[in-house]
Amino acid sequence: MVTHDDKVFKALADASRRQLLDRLRKKNGLTLSELCDGHDMSRQAVTKHLVLLEEANLVTTAKQGREKLHYLNPVPINEIYTRWIGKFERKQVQALHNLKQALEESNDD
């Protein structure tokens, strides 16, 4: 049986799909054409990836006129996060994440 979690992990296990999510995180509500811009992938390939992301509920779409807009939906990722990280660990994990980010940012200077 394919569970919803399987779909989420499968959808995330691909660099192109993660890249599409990164794009939506930077700018939400993009059309298919906008998502194709600046990508080496064909329109068909992007469409295929978006279908998998939608099935995993990582992307939500809304119609605006004739356009279909794509939105990043991080709710399933949050569910995975809360499943394995206990309430007392969260602060420590967040602090480590912040530390890593701060250290990596200072490397860029």
Added chain:
Amino acid sequence: MTNADFIYTTYIKSTPEKVWAAITNPEFTRQYWGHDNISDWKKGSDWKHADGKGGSARIIGKVLESNPPKRLVLTWADPADTADDSKVTFEIDTVQDLVRLNVIHGDFKPGSVMATKVVIGWPLVLSSMKSLLETGKAIDIMALKQCGSATVKETAA
């Protein structure tokens, strides 16, 4: 038509009536959202997201549309900065044996501070609501929210 900046979707093993109650009944919202949602939920009425027992409001607004158990549209603002208001739409429908809840947050003012806060808040609130409705147990959302304020300094200390 709402100018949607964010759309959050969650599928919940529940009924539309229960999901509607989870948004509009303070007994529910207190458990998974940390505060009480208070209003008569009629079009034109005020609503607030407030500390329990008549405490101070965290979010205030008006009910723009109310069609239980399908659709609720609210304005949304920090009482300390009501000029930075925005609009939230809750859409509840059923897909096979699941309820699909869409939370559409948009119409933010340019440079909105609230927009930066809701991107952290909504995924937590919706995961917690799903957990409460499906398992009877909510996520300790206040503990999670504090994570955002954990700083590198605290790690060093």
